[in-house]
Amino acid sequence: MAKTFTIDGKVVPFEEGETIIQAARKAGVYIPHLCYHPEFKPHGSCKLCTVKVNGWQTASCTMRAGENMVVESNTDELNSERRTLTQMLFVEGNHFCPACERSGECKLQATAYDLGMMTPHFDHFFPNRAVDASHPDWMLDFNRCILCSLCVRASRDVDSKNVFALTERGIKTKLIVNSKSGKLGDTNFSVTDKAAQVCPVGVHIRKRRGFAVPIGERRYDKAPISDLSHEAAVEVK
């Protein structure tokens, strides 16, 4: 007999060592998430995936599943708090969706839609962040970075290059690249790197190819992010 726990009443089997989000997605249960990616060590920083386990909130991407756990996820309370988190991420950076190449493919935008975010609610911070276009084939628009560290992990753990890292702290936390000039063009980054494929938002942009997919046919135009059918396609490119 496989061990099980429940999410919103549904019985979910799991294997020893699996996290709640891993077991959930295998069982076809969607839990909102931004910094989690099945191929990488979980980070647990965005907190979108927060669930209640036996009444206590915890990030489901870092919490291991346990026998007979009672997990709540798709509740008004949690979804409303998750919506607030997406609003926070929107006002923290500069997200001008209509002008963004990743619109329709962006997980922040799609998650916010799915959670019913209608306004940013908070005052915008309008941070001053420069774009890095120094690389011949690649561009970094830091205005959209949500500090999920996925490109950091990919570059470190898969590409073994450490091209990206976070520095500073608090609201000033920012992404940097591994060169004295601070420019991507002076690093050994390559467009074939894993780090080039994991950004959930629109920081990492390929040059000379824009808006390739027409509006209406983009990934999240077709089905909301909560539709697990395209999860495989999104994350295992």
Place this chain on the structure above:
Amino acid sequence: MSNNQSESVTDVVERVVAKHGRDATYMVQILREVQEVMDWISPEVMDELQAALGVPRTKIEGVAGFYSFFYLEPRGRYRVLFSDNITDRMLGNRVLLDRMCSNLWVEQGKLSEDGLVSVDTTSCTGFCDQGPAVLVNNVAITHLTDERIDQICDLIREQVPVVDWPTEFFEYQDNIRRKDLILNSNIAPGEAIRAARARAMAPSAMSLGRGDHARAEVESLRMRALSPVECMPATHENPGGSVTLISEMRRSNLRGRGGAGFITGLKWEACHNAPLKPGQQRFVVCNADEGEPGTFKDRILLNAYADLVFEGMTVAALAIGARRGFLYLRGEYRHMKDHLEAVLSRRREQNLLGENILGVQGSEFDIEIHLGAGAYVCGEESALIESLEGKRGTPRNRPPFPVTHGYLDQPTIVNNVETYASAALIMIMGGEAYSRLGTPKSAGTKIHSISGDCERPGIYEYPFGVSIAEMLEDCGARNVQAVQIGGPSGVLLAPSEFDRRVGFEDVPTAGAFMVFNNGRDMFEVAKNFTHFFQHESCGFCTPCRVGTSLLTNLMDKLDSGHGSPYDFNEIEKMNQLLLSMSHCGLGRTACNPVLHTIAKFRHVFDKRLMSDDFVPAFDLDKALAVARQMTGRDDEGAHLKTMVSFGEH
């Protein structure tokens, strides 16, 4: 401390990196020591570090950028940081800061034009009882007055090295006002270790709690079978001694003094029982980060009772079977490092640290001091461990906990300074006797750092159970409006609550006790604390990173008279979010000061409310501040007050 012109960047980096065995887990120590010579972490320093340590530049930059005492831009040869806790403010630190800035012709937070000096603020430096205080190149100067500020300015202008400044500048007091168990103790070095050994060798059934009987019997049988030397609790070789010491700790009911109040004996037991993989060992860590504003009792323990603290750590090492220990000392206490190193070397000479402690073969333990570099969050135990490993001080995902996966993923106990001091005394007096002190759920005594509006600020030790009123009486506080207990993350008490008592069952505290009299504006207090949390948020998790900034913006909005009751709901909602979604205790307590102030001193908010309804935060006049600064104008015509005054008249 200041430039040694003869040494090149390469030489300095090479010397420091070699000293630390080219080990990148010493990154925080390396950066600090290099900066002490070079004044900042320049791009050249970074190049050399990269080459010498063989780590990516991003790693060095990521760590250096995290800690507020590391400078990636020039900050001058003299770096003056004004402690900016609310108690410093109440003592007039802002006026002194302005005085210094205008005297030295420098703008706060900027480097002077001649590149000589920078003046800025920093979170509480632990001298609330003798403020206002500054750190100059990480050395503390207290009791600031106008004259002293002017003297400092002269010394800086004349470029006198800080080491040559008048010694009286660097004098500070312990201000011990009330002693109890710990502060009255006067044990000889080694006494607690000997007592622990004696206990471990003779585990009489009498000294054991009921639940431990079976285990004790097995243990004493085993003890008798061993030769006297072998039956010493000599680290890992002898689990028997460990069990006895741990039971003694459990019997004492000692709970951690760092805030959370976890039962110390249980923590040690969990660490002792954690399995070791091949090549692994256990570690003892003393948390001397003391970052909670208003707390300075660990400073006194380390200054005047260092032996007791190290003794406690050594006892802990015997109990869990550890050979290495760390004292994580906050960067603000850099001035105590030499003194502490001296105590450690003396203890090594006395055979109380190092190999064959007190002549017992195989008994080995030593302590290293690691300095922090200006990050409150590094007081959180898993962030502290990250910092010990030379990383950014980001709290880890837990579980697993440090007792099984701590320093370099090995079993580690992290305890507060006062916890170790208490543990040493427990070994001497016995857990049973200790547990009778204080109250049923809070055994023993607690040391408080009292500051703010009172006649006798300083250090007070009481058994648990003392009432707030009694403490206020003892420190000579009059016309008291409120007391903040446990620092910004603790609780704010109004006079109607002064009969409440200190203890885990009523008012828990990590040791801060700030008194505010009737003349104080409690809004300013809450605002100061809110800014503290925003400044100290590590930025790892969304709710705290963004939430603490939103909260400070909101407080500033209320302060400027643009708030409405609508904003109270916003604060309440923010609190819920931070409570349920934050990654660590910092985020979870960040709303406390505002919430407690609204609940207990609502009038200070009301008087700032402009309207009963929503008012946008956008302030046209404020938005023009940049333009005013650029044009050097600040006259009436450069302001947009007209609309508001129309409304008011």
